[in-house]
Amino acid sequence: MEYAVALIVLLCLVGLVVMRPLLAGAPESPDGGAREELEAAKEAKYREIRDAELDVQMGKLSKEDHRSIDRELRGEAIEILERLDRLDGRAPDS
Amino acid sequence: MAGIGSACLFAGLLTAVYAAGASLYGVRAGNAAFVISGRRAIYCLAALMLGATAVLQSAFLRSDFSYALVAEGSSTDTPTFYKVTAMWATQDGSLLLWALLLSLFASAVLFLTRRSLRGIAPYATAVLAIVAGFFLLLMVGWENPFGTLANPPAEGGGLNPLLRHPAMMIHPPMLYTGYVGFSIPFAFAVGALITRNTGADWIRATRRFALVAWTFLGTGIMLGALWSYTELGWGGYWAWDPVENASLMPWLVGTAFLHSIMVQEKRGMLKIWNVCLIIATFVLALLGTFLVRSGILDSIHAFGASTIGVQFLVFIALVVVGSTALVISRLPYLRSEARLDSLLSREAFFLLNNLVLVALCLVIFWGTFFPLISEAVTGTEASVGPPWFNRLTTPLALVLVLLMAIGPVVSWRRISPAGLLRAFMWPVLGALLTLLVALALTPAGERPLALLMSCFAALVLAVVVQEFWRGASARRTISGDPWPRALSRLVARNRRRYGGYIAHAGIVVLFLGVAGSSAFLEQRDVRLSPGDTFKSGGYDITYERATATLGEDRAGSGAPITFGAVLRARDEDGKTFTLRPSRNFYPTQDASKGAIGRFFEGEATSEVDVRWGLRRDLWTAIRPDISALEGPIREANAKFGNSSGDVQALVIAALAERYRRDPAPATFRAIVSPLVSWIWIGGGIVLLGALIAAWPSPEARLRRVRSLYSARLGRDLRAEPS
Structure with missing residues (x-):
């Protein structure tokens, strides 16, 4: 008896929680989460650029190597920033 | 109360089934409401598991022997601390602990990714719900922790005396947290494969969970070693026991994974390798749980024969077959985005380090399962002992330590041989000095392998010190900060890198302890x-x-x-x-x-x-x-x-x-x-390094604020993140 009552009560409580979005309709962000992903990618790219800077300052990378790596990484970072701009409905900076 | 506990389990099983179904339907039909509903079901599952655990803990604390589990694993004279922890000394209780930890981890990761990874997260939700559902099914169907006795005894059997040790009671939850934690990156890797979104997004979202899992598993292994040293009465800390090995294997492969995902994040390489590593880590974590509970291998740790061995094996087989098929079907999407520029690059050394770690795991796997293999092939059970493990793992451990010395000084993409020599000059001098001191002042010369280990360990420590010194010097050149401030800002700005270096230092300190204590141990047995x-x-x-x-x-x-x-x-x-x-x-x-x-x-x-x-x-x-x-x-x-x-x-x-x-x-x-004390000290240093590496960076904490301003690249990079 205790088991049956507890099970019914618990299932009702779970039902209340999980059914709410179905009844209310899910709030959906217009970008479908792409902004968060791009922001994370941007931070990761920044970290890579800073890592390369630290490497050249510590003498692990030659200035020549760093220049080419840095150019490539900055190009990728700018691409991410342009995609973020497009999400905001702005034309990418030329 | 037992009825409420059982109801929590059955409701949990239904909730897990619903979570998997709603998430899959939501993502396939493009209906976000179902996806959110599935995610909420996981939160509910965590609440139900907390409820079930509270009911069981209450029974242990009250010494309610109408619960079969309490009567079996506790008694009125069991100290309160051990009553609280007796839950995971039993098979049924440890299954509940698995389900509880999994639901909490899953809730945390799904909450943190609720606005991102819209494609991958629902599949990950379904995978996590299926894993949780499996453990709930075991409890509902075969091993119910809320089983009751018609005639409760006046006194319980009491907790196994061997388990009455503080380290031993914290050790299982630590191990389980590690095992469970690896299910998070596994679930997201499966999601990434299903959606063909095989970039680094899933890694970025779950890397910290993998690191936390690795830290807990490592701490659990250390606590187990400490228990063995201080409780078992044989004087050692590691016996290559099957259950010890079962916890070490996922830790080793998890270590390889934590290193190789950096290569994917930075260079878009090793994608197949990374998904294979995380699948292997998760399967080994399941295997670890199975070995402790199945009793198929003789072990001082296998507490009681199991009735769920077959179910575990079937589940593990399904995970292996399903994951392998998924990886094979997605091979075209797992191609590297870049090529190895040079063998003298950090990514090349990461790959080598991975190969050594996986080789170590394979050796341990073979030695652990050799009794079963020999029985299947020859009909007689034969086992390999510690000398076999030591003979094969020691050279691999030496290579690993050497790679730990080389990896940090090598930059991504390439380093010139001249640059490598320059970076290595001082550390090599330090290692040679250590060699001379060890030969002159200690008996290390009698044990060449121990001598080599101390030499390589000195090399790693010198490299770590040099990395901190060079990094802080570079910061001082830019900012003019005094040394302590330059050092602390260096670590704060690059937590993952410098936390990792600290962990390296801890590992070699631990290895030094192992080398010294095993090579120069003196034991006497006397009757007095x-x-x-x-x-x-x-x-x-x-x-x-x-x-x-x-x-x-x-x-x-x-x-x-x-x-x-x-x-x-x-x-x-x-x-x-x-x-x-x-x-x-x-x-x-x-x-x-x-x-x-x-x-x-x-x-x-x-x-x-x-x-x-x-x-x-x-x-x-x-x-x-x-x-x-x-x-x-x-x-x-x-x-x-x-x-x-x-x-x-x-x-x-x-x-x-x-x-x-x-x-x-x-x-x-x-x-x-x-x-031998350096083993525990080394473990503590590893823990410190892992905590630094796992701590959210200032960038992550400021991300939300900065995003409001859509900062431009140059300004962002010039700006101090703290």
Whole structure:
């Protein structure tokens, strides 16, 4: 008896929680989460650029190597920033 | 109350099924409401598991023996701390712990990714729900922790005395948190494969969970080693026991994964390797849980035979087959985005480090399962012992340490040979200096492998120090900060890198402890009467007198009788100190032993006494000979078997006093282990490094604020993140 009552009560409580979005309709962000992903990618790219800077300052990378790596990484970072701009409905900076 | 607990489990099973179904339907039909509903179901699952755990814990604390689990694993005289932790000493309770931890981890990761990874997260939700559902199904169908007894006993069986050790009671939840934690990156990897979104997004979202899992698993392994050293009475910390190995294997592969995902994040390479590593880690985590509970391999850790071995094996097989098929079907999407620019690059050394770690795992896997393999092939069970493991793992460990020295000084993409030589000059000089000092001042020359390990360890430590010094110097050049500030800002700005270096330092310190303690260990087993003296590893040890106490064991494990010894030890410098090894005796419920005899003839555990030191430990254990009490115990059983508890207590006290006054010669084991304390210190340093690496970076914390301003690249990079 205790088991049956507890099970019914618990299932009702779970039902209340999980059914709410179905009844209310899910709030959906217009970008479908792409902004968060791009922001994370941007931070990761920044970290890579800073890592390369630290490497050249510590003498692990030659200035020549760093220049080419840095150019490539900055190009990728700018691409991410342009995609973020497009999400905001702005034309990418030329 | 047991009904409420069972209801929580069944409701949990239905909720997990719903979570999987709603998430899959939501993502396939493009209906976000179902995806959110599925995610909420996981939150509900966590609440239900918390409820179930609360019901069971309450039963343990109340010593409610109507619960079969409480009657089996606890007793009224079990100390409160051990009552709380007795849940995971049993099979059913540990399944509940798995489900609880999994639901909490899953809730945390799904909450953190609720606005991102819209494609991957629903599939990950479904995978996590299926894994949780499997454990719930085991409990609902076969191993219900809320099973009740029609006729509850007046007293429970009590917690296994071997488990009455603080480290041992924290060790299982630590291991399980590690095992469960690896299910998070596994689930997101499966999601990434299904959606063909095989970039680094899933790694970025779950990397921290993998690191937390690795840290917990490593800490659990260390606590297990400490328990073995201080509780099991054999004097070692690692015996290559199947269950120990089962926890080490996912840790090794998890270590490889944590390194190789950096290559994917930075260069878009090793995608197939990374998904294979995380699948292997998760499967090995399941296997670890299975080995502890199945009893298929002989182990001091396999507490009780299992009724769920077949179910576990079927689930593991499904995970292996399903994941492999998924990886094969997605091979075209797992191509590297870049090529290895040079063999002298960090990514190349990461790959080498991965190969060594996986090789170590394969060796351990083969040695662990060899008894089963040999029985299947030849019909006779044969096993390999510690010498076999040591012979094969030591060279691999040496290569690993050498790679730990090289990896950090090499930059991504490429480093010139001249740059490598320049970076290595000081560390190599440091290592050579260590070699000379070790040869001149220690007996390390007698053990070439130990000498090589100390040399490589010095190389790693010198590299770590050099990395900190060069990094802080670079910061000082830019900012003009004083040294302490430059150092702290360097670490704060690059937590992952410098936390990793600290972890490297900890690992080599730990390896030094292992090398020193295993190569130069001195052990003596002697039988002594009070007044006798023996020598061990530079100590003169005298057995001064026997001890016998009632209800006063030092470990607080609730043992009613403790027999021991007072030892007086003197080192080479004439410094003296006292050691008090003892042996706890726990009563048995076996009525045939008699009312008095059951207190002396139950299980007994060694309570070793250790003189801890940075240079060496002196470890002592005693095995008292109480055979002289057999006659008096038989008499007491006959005479006082039906007496009151108070009278029986007086009789037991008289018997103990008899042993104290006139003890038979006792057997002692004394072990002098050089550097063994550095194993625990190294473990602590690894933990510190892992915490630094896992701590959210200032960038992550500021991300939300910065995103409002859509900052431009140059300005962002110039800006200080803290």
